[in-house]
Amino acid sequence: MDAQTYLSDLFSLDGRTALVTGGSSGIGRAIAGALARAGAGVVIVARREAELAAAVGELTDDGCRAARVSADLSTRDGVRAAAEEAAVAFGEPDILVNCAGVNLRPPLDDLGEDVWDATMAVNLEAPYLLGQRFGPGMAERGFGRIIHITSQQAHRAFVRSGAYGVSKGALESLARSQAEAWSPYGVTCNTLVPGFVPTPLNAHLSADPERVAALAARTMVGRNGLAGDFAGAAVFLASRASAYVTGQAIHVDGGFSVH
Numbered sequence: 001m002d003a004q005t006y007l008s009d010l011f012s013l014d015g016r017t018a019l020v021t022g023g024s025s026g027i028g029r030a031i032a033g034a035l036a037r038a039g040a041g042v043v044i045v046a047r048r049e050a051e052l053a054a055a056v057g058e059l060t061d062d063g064c065r066a067a068r069v070s071a072d073l074s075t076r077d078g079v080r081a082a083a084e085e086a087a088v089a090f091g092e093p094d095i096l097v098n099c100a101g102v103n104l105r106p107p108l109d110d111l112g113e114d115v116w117d118a119t120m121a122v123n124l125e126a127p128y129l130l131g132q133r134f135g136p137g138m139a140e141r142g143f144g145r146i147i148h149i150t151s152q153q154a155h156r157a158f159v160r161s162g163a164y165g166v167s168k169g170a171l172e173s174l175a176r177s178q179a180e181a182w183s184p185y186g187v188t189c190n191t192l193v194p195g196f197v198p199t200p201l202n203a204h205l206s207a208d209p210e211r212v213a214a215l216a217a218r219t220m221v222g223r224n225g226l227a228g229d230f231a232g233a234a235v236f237l238a239s240r241a242s243a244y245v246t247g248q249a250i251h252v253d254g255g256f257s258v259h
């Protein structure tokens with residue numbers, strides 16, 4: 001067997017369909033691009049049309065299969081409508097990546113029910129509802145991959161974790177519950193845990209060079225993350241190669257979390 005065939009057997013996503021929420025920006029855009037370039041037809045779900053069009057255009061220009069759904073995942077009806085529309089372009093997804101997220105972190109004393117609700121809706125309820133919509137079908141077909149994007153705050157209180165950390169901690173628990181339910185049927189469910197990755201999500205923090213440098217110094221690799229750092233891990237978790245990896249939180253953080 002030549003190397004190309006060997007690698008394809010392990011990692012190719014040819015013929016697969018993926019749904020990537022938040023795939024129009026930052027980490028999600030890199031993951032959507034990686035899955036599409038590995039062969040999957042990728043449907044990107046987010047709100048803003050221009051960003052969606054740019055992300056899909058980049059992939060189709062590259063010869064990939066990509067489509068978009070503009071939807072607001074902060075309401076249950078919005079999630080349900082997005083799920084139905086997303087299944088139209090390439091059929092029911094084999095791979096679900098929950099990357100859309102909001103990062104609202106006022107000091108806990110000021111954290112009101114509005115921030116709590118908005119955080120839980122996008123960061124936790126949308127992944128739960130999409131899992132309920134697509135997980136059983138994946139199990140019935142005997143193959144599925146669910147990948148959630150969590151955070152350092154799922155594991156430690158850190159720069160005002162607030163409701164955000166709670167939502168991400170719960171998302172890791174959701175991955176374990178989903179893994180327990182569906183792994184016997186070929187559906188693995190895992191999370192990728194970033195360190196600090198300068199993106200529009202944390203533009204405020206990225207504008208403070210001292211804090212950016214301090215965060216880089218806290219890693220072992222010696223730099224902050226890049227969206228592209230998630231490409232390989234996402235393809236691995238979406239591929240046949242990860243069939244025996246489930247319920248896990250895989251840190252893609254340059255060693256940030258281990259000291």
Ligand SMILES: NC(=O)c1ccc[n+]([C@@H]2O[C@H](COP(=O)([O-])OP(=O)(O)OC[C@H]3O[C@@H](n4cnc5c(N)ncnc54)[C@H](OP(=O)(O)O)[C@@H]3O)[C@@H](O)[C@H]2O)c1
Nearest residue numbers: 022024025026027046047048072073100101196197199201
């Ligand atoms: N960057 C980091 O350092 C870091 C660290 C730990 C974890 N994370 C996690 O990584 C994920 C991606 O973050 P990122 O840094 O790549 O952020 P980003 O560049 O701001 O991307 C966020 C994505 O989510 C979408 N989104 C947000 N609210 C939405 C809603 N209500 N409905 C539909 N789509 C929505 C955005 O599109 P629209 O705004 O157009 O809807 C965008 O595509 C998030 O879950 C975040 O919590 C990031």
